Structure formats: C-alpha cells, structure tokens
Amino acid sequence: MPSDREAPLIAREAVGGSYFLLTFRHPEVARQARAGQFVMMKAGHSPEPPLRRPFSIMDVAPELETFTLFVKAVGSGTRELADLPVGHGALCLGPLGTAFSPPPAGVEPVLIAGGYGIAPLLLWSRELKRAGLTPRLFYGGRSRADLALEPAVEALGLPHEFSTDDGSYGQAGKVTEAVARYLANSGPAALYGCGPHAMLLAVASLAERRGLRAQVSLDPWMGCGLGICLSCVVRVQRRGEERGKYRCACTEGPVFDAADVVWSDEAASRSHREEAGA
Numbered sequence: 699m700p701s702d703r704e705a706p707l708i709a710r711e712a713v714g715g716s717y718f719l720l721t722f723r724h725p726e727v728a729r730q731a732r733a734g735q736f737v738m739m740k741a742g743h744s745p746e747p748p749l750r751r752p753f754s755i756m757d758v759a760p761e762l763e764t765f766t767l768f769v770k771a772v773g774s775g776t777r778e779l780a781d782l783p784v785g786h787g788a789l790c791l792g793p794l795g796t797a798f799s800p801p802p803a804g805v806e807p808v809l810i811a812g813g814y815g816i817a818p819l820l821l822w823s824r825e826l827k828r829a830g831l832t833p834r835l836f837y838g839g840r841s842r843a844d845l846a847l848e849p850a851v852e853a854l855g856l857p858h859e860f861s862t863d864d865g866s867y868g869q870a871g872k873v874t875e876a877v878a879r880y881l882a883n884s885g886p887a888a889l890y891g892c893g894p895h896a897m898l899l900a901v902a903s904l905a906e907r908r909g910l911r912a913q914v915s916l917d918p919w920m921g922c923g924l925g926i927c928l929s930c931v932v933r934v935q936r937r938g939e940e941r942g943k944y945r946c947a948c949t950e951g952p953v954f955d956a957a958d959v960v961w962s963d964e965a966a967s968r969s970h971r972e973e974a975g976a
C-alpha cells in the first residue's frame with residue numbers, strides 16, 4: 699500500500715550539470731519499494747507546480763528509513779525539489795506502480811539505461827546482485843555530462859559499458875548499438891530498459907529481432923499516480939487480447955513487457971507533447 703506523508707530531505711548532492719541525488723526519510727518507501735516503482739513528489743507546500751511529479755526510486759536504505767532519487771532539473775517541479783533545503787519536507791506518495799521481474803534461470807539480465815533512466819536500473823542491479831545474479835549494465839547519454847552516475851555504476855562491481863552519442867566517453871554511438879554488438883555473441887538474455895522514448899523503441903525492436911523478452915519502464919505525463927486522472931494512459935495489447943487497451947502507466951506500469959506496448963500510439967502521444975512545447 700502506498701503511504702502519503704511529508705518526507706524530510708536528509709541529503710542533497712549535486713552530481714554535475716542539472717543532476718542531483720536527493721535522499722529523503724520515508725519509512726514505508728524505504729521498506730517496501732522495489733526496483734521500477736516510483737514516488738509522486740512535490741517540494742514543500744509551494745503553489746507551483748500544483749501537482750506532484752513522478753520519480754523512480756534509485757536506492758533504499760530500510761535501516762535508515764531513507765530512499766534516494768536521481769533528479770534531472772528540467773522545469774519548476776524538479777527545480778523546486780533540487781533547491782529544497784536539507785531538513786525541509788517534500789510531499790511524498792509511494793511506493794507506486796509495478797516493479798521489474800527477474801529473468802528465468804540461466805538467462806542473463808541485460809540492463810539498458812539512457813540519461814536519468816539509470817535510476818531504477820541501479821536499484822534493479824542491486825536487487826539482482828543480492829539474488830545471486832550478475833546483471834550487465836549499459837549506460838548511455840548524449841555526452842559525458844549525461845553519465846552523471848558513472849561512479850555509482852563503477853562501484854557496483856558488475857560488468858558494465860558506457861556509451862555517448864558524441865563519443866566523449868565510452869563507446870561512441872547509441873547505447874542500444876553497444877547492446878546489439880554484445881548480444882551478437884552472448885547467450886540467452888533478458889533486456890530491461892529505462893530512458894528516452896527512442897531508446898525504449900530501439901530496445902523493443904532489438905528484443906523482437908533477437909526473440910528476447912524485454913521489460914521497459916515508460917514515463918508518460920502523470921498527474922495523480924493513483925489511476926484517477928488518466929493522464930498517463932498507454933495502449934497495451936497483452937497476449938490473447940484481440941486489441942490493445944488503454945492502461946494507466948501509474949497503476950499497471952510503469953514497467954511493461956515491451957512486446958505488449960503499442961509503440962505507434964506511444965510515438966503519437968510523444969509528438970503531441972512536443973508540439974505542445976513539452
């Protein structure tokens with residue numbers, strides 16, 4: 699059950715560019731959250747923006763009753779959170795949504811992160827490692843500045859590869875190109891993706907071409923996080939269904955099987971957002 703309470707900010711770390719690590723105290727989120735789940739947050743009681751914003755949970759410390767977010771400040775909601783003074787409270791509802799599920803025995807988990815999409819995949823790496831698995835993590839961005847959590851990835855002690863579109867760090871090119879090169883010689887793999895829409899689409903088509911299962915975490919607009927406002931619907935067609943159904947990404951996602959997502963609809967909703975100046 700999600701819990702709604704004020705969560706004091708315990709620590710803030712600027713990690714380059716507009717990226718921040720923010721640690722909050724919230725015992726229920728710290729105890730219950732699983733990788734892929736998210737919280738709806740809003741700094742203090744400021745009137746702007748009126749609605750809370752969704753953020754994936756990047757880490758939890760149940761013994762300290764804290765959880766950590768990796769936030770890219772892009773607009774008023776994220777900036778207000780990033781500017782919150784330590785000790786001040788944020789409104790926090792969570793944990794919400796679905797979590798990633800582990801691969802079958804003998805299948806290698808291959809995690810693919812773009813930009814702030816690294817957040818849930820760091821927690822997923824730790825959960826898989828605790829379960830005795832060895833996930834392989836691919837972390838890409840437009841340039842080196844977008845790989846702000848590179849030290850945290852190195853510290854995991856798991857196989858990993860970095861890539862940048864402009865070649866300023868790691869392999870040059872899209873992160874999914876690095877994944878495709880790896881998969882060409884690997885054994886059975888299950889893909890897990892979180893990042894920009896184009897990257898998720900590439901993950902879905904890579905999985906389809908190679909006959910692999912992929913789970914992706916989508917990030918549509920979210921107003922409530924509770925299945926009430928319907929701002930987050932995505933069309934999903936599960937096996938056995940004759941046609942796709944609109945499903946709330948906040949309650950039935952954000953993690954979906956990539957093969958079930960009707961990607962043509964997803965692309966259309968993205969372009970409406972872009973046209974609207976989003």
Ligand SMILES: Cc1cc2nc3c(=O)[nH]c(=O)nc-3n(C[C@H](O)[C@H](O)[C@H](O)COP(=O)(O)OP(=O)(O)OC[C@H]3O[C@@H](n4cnc5c(N)ncnc54)[C@H](O)[C@@H]3O)c2cc1C
Nearest residue numbers: 751752753754768769770772773774775776814817917976
């Ligand atoms: C399930 C989920 C998990 C998320 N996890 C994280 C996370 O771990 N870290 C993080 O920094 N952000 C995450 N986001 C995105 C974050 O919620 C948005 O960046 C935030 O809502 C922007 O609010 P704002 O008021 O700062 O910006 P707004 O003023 O609302 O928008 C400012 C600009 O940000 C862009 N923007 C806003 N929302 C999105 C979005 N969802 N996707 C792409 N572009 C967007 C728009 O292009 C717009 O121009 C997640 C979103 C979802 C749905």
Ligand code: FES
Nearest residue numbers: 921923925928948
């Ligand atoms: S965010 Fe309101 S229904 Fe999903």
